Amino acid sequence: MKFELKGRRLNAIWSTVKFLLKSLFVIGLFVAVFSYAMFQGEFVSWFLFYSITTLVVLMLLYSLIPLGSFIVTRDTQEGAMPAGTELKVELTIRRKWLFPFLYLTVEDDMEDGLRKQMPPHASKMIFYPTMKKELQYTYVIPELKRGQYTLFGVHLSTSDMFGLFRKRKFIPITTDLLVYPNYHDIERWSAYEKNESESVLSSQEFVEDMTSIAGAREYVPGDKLTSIDWKVTARTNKLMTKEFEEYIGQNFLIVFNNQIPNDRFSTTDAYEKGIELATSIVMYAYKKDLQVGLWTLGKEKHLFDLDSGGDHQKKMVTHFSKIRPNLNTNFATNLYEVEEQIPAGVTMIFVSIELTDDLLSRMKILISRRIKVYFCLMNKKSQTDSWEKRRFEELRRIGAEAYLLSGGNLDEEVTTYEGD
Incomplete structure (x- = not known):
């Protein structure tokens, strides 16, 4: 200070x-x-x-002569939007009196992470002498990336004809932008075929296999309306509700590995695809009114308890919007530290861009405790080595449902390791 x-x-x-x-x-x-x-x-x-x-x-x-008073407004249309969206920002500068400037430079100030997503000087505009009291211009950020960003304010500057006397003014006007990750509608995805080299999964099977219906029973007050089995109800003339497999119920826990081994493009791209996958499962759970929890484990641990509903879904998606990967952490160690908090009878869905020896050992322990494990390994392409392939095959042999995925929508089949 x-x-x-x-x-x-x-x-x-x-x-x-x-x-x-x-x-x-x-x-x-x-x-x-x-x-x-x-x-x-x-x-x-x-x-x-x-x-x-x-x-x-x-x-x-x-x-x-003082630069005078300016009223600046910024219109970003929306406060939250999906990744990949084109953002148009409109700035309006109103003058209370006509300051006789030779030129007026206006520049919108923002975080570096947001500035790097647009062409150089795209947020800057130079106005030449005019009698207008209202000045306006628009700039475009072509493709937003996932994250939370802040626009701080507007810099105004001018000078005399020789540039000896410069006038500057900063007008604070804060705007927060939330860019949430892309997600994909699981219900519309096509099924994978299975072959000898890789077992792949349809998006529908991936979640519905974990919430398979065991039967139906008579409705009792307090049951969820979304669980009503209308076909059986029509057949029996009684209000019937669906019963799910006992070992799964309607509870599943997404465990996201927030650690990456390096910051190469193929690694960070796989990380982003993993976030898309996890977000898609969260959105599916919200639509189906399923109980879902989320753990993101890295340098910081964020644990969202099992719950359902719009507020719960919003918290998890917002968290995925803000999260950043960590280097030099051990996911297996972080998982070990919170294993005692795993709810009983839950199905665990792991999303990770790597499978280490330590992590394989933790999966063996979870499976030995009769916990149903789904492991989604995001393909790092050339960064994937042959040892990871062996661990992946071992994971399948011990009873885990393991899938090698190249995209966040579970719709791109990976049949070989590029690291072989």
Whole structure:
């Protein structure tokens, strides 16, 4: 805090010194031209003196006139939107009085993460002399990436014709943008075929296998309306509700590995696809009114308890919008630290971009406890090695439902490891 105050004082002192030096330069120029005219005494010298005097007076007046009051509004249309959306930002600058600027530079200030997603200087505009009290311009961010961003405010700047006296003003106007990850409608995805090299899964089977219906029973007050079996109800003339397999029920827990081994493009791309997959399952659970929990394990652990409903779904999707991958953490260790909190009778869905020896050992322990495990390994393409393939095959042999996926929609079959 003390360093910030000292920095501000130094900047203020330096700005004052620069202003004084520029003023002395202008006055010195005026004195030099006046002396030249007095000694020369010709028409040309006096014409030069009066011309420069006029410019000097205008420059001094320009430096003394305040930039004035501006009212700035920013229209981003929406506060939350899916990744990949084109965002149009419209800035409107209203002047309370007509400041006589030679030019006015307007630049929208934002986080670097958002600025890197647009062409250079796309958020900057230069207005030239005009009598309009309202100035307006629009810039576009072509394809938003998942995340939470903040636009801080607008910088206004202008100067005289020689650039000696600059005027700057910052107008704070904060706008928060939430870009949530893409998700895919599981109900519409086509089934994978199974072959000897890879077992692949349809999006519908992936979730519905975990919520398979065992039968139906008579409706009792408190049962969910979404569980009513209308076909059996029509056949028996009694209100009947669906019963699910006892070992699964309607509870499943998504465990997301927030650790990545490196920051190469293929790795980070697989990480983003994993987020899309996990978000798709969350959205499916919301539509079907299923009980779902979420754990994201990295340097920080975020544990969402089993629940259903719109508020619960919103919290998890918002969390996926903000989350960033961690390096140099151990997912297996993090999982071990929270294993005691695994709810009874839950089906666990792991989404990870790597399968290590330690993680394979943890999967063996969970399966030995008769916990149903689904393991979704996101394909890193050339970053996948042959040892990971062996672990993956071992995971299947011990009873886990393991799937190698190249996309976040479970619709791209991966039949070979590129790391072989």
